[in-house]
Amino acid sequence: MSRFFDLVSRPAREMGGYTPKAPPARQAANGPQARLIRLAPDDDCGALRRKLAAQHGLPTEQVMVTAGSTALLSLLCQTLLTPAHNAVTSQCSFVVYALAVHAVGARLIETPLLNDGFDSQAMLDAMDDNTRLVFLANPNNPTGTMLDASAVDKFLARVPGHVVVVLDEAYHEFALHFASLRGTAYPNSLDYVRQGASVVVLRTFSKAHGLAGLRIGYGVGPEELMTYCARMRNTFSVASVAEAAALAALDDHEHIERVVASNAGQASVLADGLSSLGYRVVPTSANFICCDVGEDAGGIAERLLNEGVSVRPLRVWGAPSCLRVSIGSPEQNRFFLSAARKMAGREVPDR
Numbered sequence: 001m002s003r004f005f006d007l008v009s010r011p012a013r014e015m016g017g018y019t020p021k022a023p024p025a026r027q028a029a030n031g032p033q034a035r036l037i038r039l040a041p042d043d044d045c046g047a048l049r050r051k052l053a054a055q056h057g058l059p060t061e062q063v064m065v066t067a068g069s070t071a072l073l074s075l076l077c078q079t080l081l082t083p084a085h086n087a088v089t090s091q092c093s094f095v096v097y098a099l100a101v102h103a104v105g106a107r108l109i110e111t112p113l114l115n116d117g118f119d120s121q122a123m124l125d126a127m128d129d130n131t132r133l134v135f136l137a138n139p140n141n142p143t144g145t146m147l148d149a150s151a152v153d154k155f156l157a158r159v160p161g162h163v164v165v166v167l168d169e170a171y172h173e174f175a176l177h178f179a180s181l182r183g184t185a186y187p188n189s190l191d192y193v194r195q196g197a198s199v200v201v202l203r204t205f206s207k208a209h210g211l212a213g214l215r216i217g218y219g220v221g222p223e224e225l226m227t228y229c230a231r232m233r234n235t236f237s238v239a240s241v242a243e244a245a246a247l248a249a250l251d252d253h254e255h256i257e258r259v260v261a262s263n264a265g266q267a268s269v270l271a272d273g274l275s276s277l278g279y280r281v282v283p284t285s286a287n288f289i290c291c292d293v294g295e296d297a298g299g300i301a302e303r304l305l306n307e308g309v310s311v312r313p314l315r316v317w318g319a320p321s322c323l324r325v326s327i328g329s330p331e332q333n334r335f336f337l338s339a340a341r342k343m344a345g346r347e348v349p350d351r
């Protein structure tokens, strides 16, 4: 039975066509003749998909690797949206949602923030018969807020059947660590996929793994939907060197442990330093901090730039008094806090 046939866009439905098959890992073990001469390129990151599928306990067909998870956001929009449809997300969230939705001529409905994060009730209220996609950045960029497991559970239980929920977990590793420190529960999102829900979980090698420049990420979702998405993508879009790096990164658990622990420690340093200047700091579950400086954050960002530190003012996100500060190394953070104190008239920066 086809669950998505009536939901996907006409091109996704009608394109059919070439579904590349990964060359087998090796021929059946049949003695010395068992070698395989590869004269066909692998266009679907077979090795990485198999490894991710094994790691997540899901069939390989449910895993799609793309040139960064943002590429899959675009494919989902091309697959599920037309100018007659809309997608729902929150205000002050990841900018690519608007770009990807508008690129296919569809409408993006953005609900107001609640407690600096997603308002799941408002999002449910905003959905209508023409909604096909919902984007939930968890944690959210740029506020760093996280919806916990029970909030996501309740939300998904109420999303109508014709809507696909994208759980964008670009900061998953950081969020898991923060949740364990705080005794809260980060969602086990892949369970929703395992249970057959209309959910696509996005992950990336750009953040905790540090491979942003190589452009590699992936999504896990219903097999039928992933097949439609695969029709919309460019062939040969993921570089083999990116796939090789991702394969190695998946085994480097020690790197992830070090990065998330250092990030959490430095998040406290930044939060304390910024709070002591009277700024309102939003508790983060990611590798950046959002704070409300109570005045035009653009001016502060400019003055910080003159001191040699770049941070992101959030006026275009609709939060003109807020800044997003990436959590840097201890030395970078010391330098930043010192410059921020100088601006606030508290001390001379050290260089």
Ligand SMILES: Cc1ncc(COP(=O)(O)O)c(C=O)c1O
Pocket: 067, 068, 069, 070, 071, 094, 137, 138, 139, 140, 141, 168, 170, 203, 204, 205, 206, 212, 215, 216, 217
């Ligand atoms: C919420 C969110 N999703 C996805 C991405 C992009 O990840 P990728 O580099 O895999 O395209 C980002 C990066 O800033 C992000 O903040």
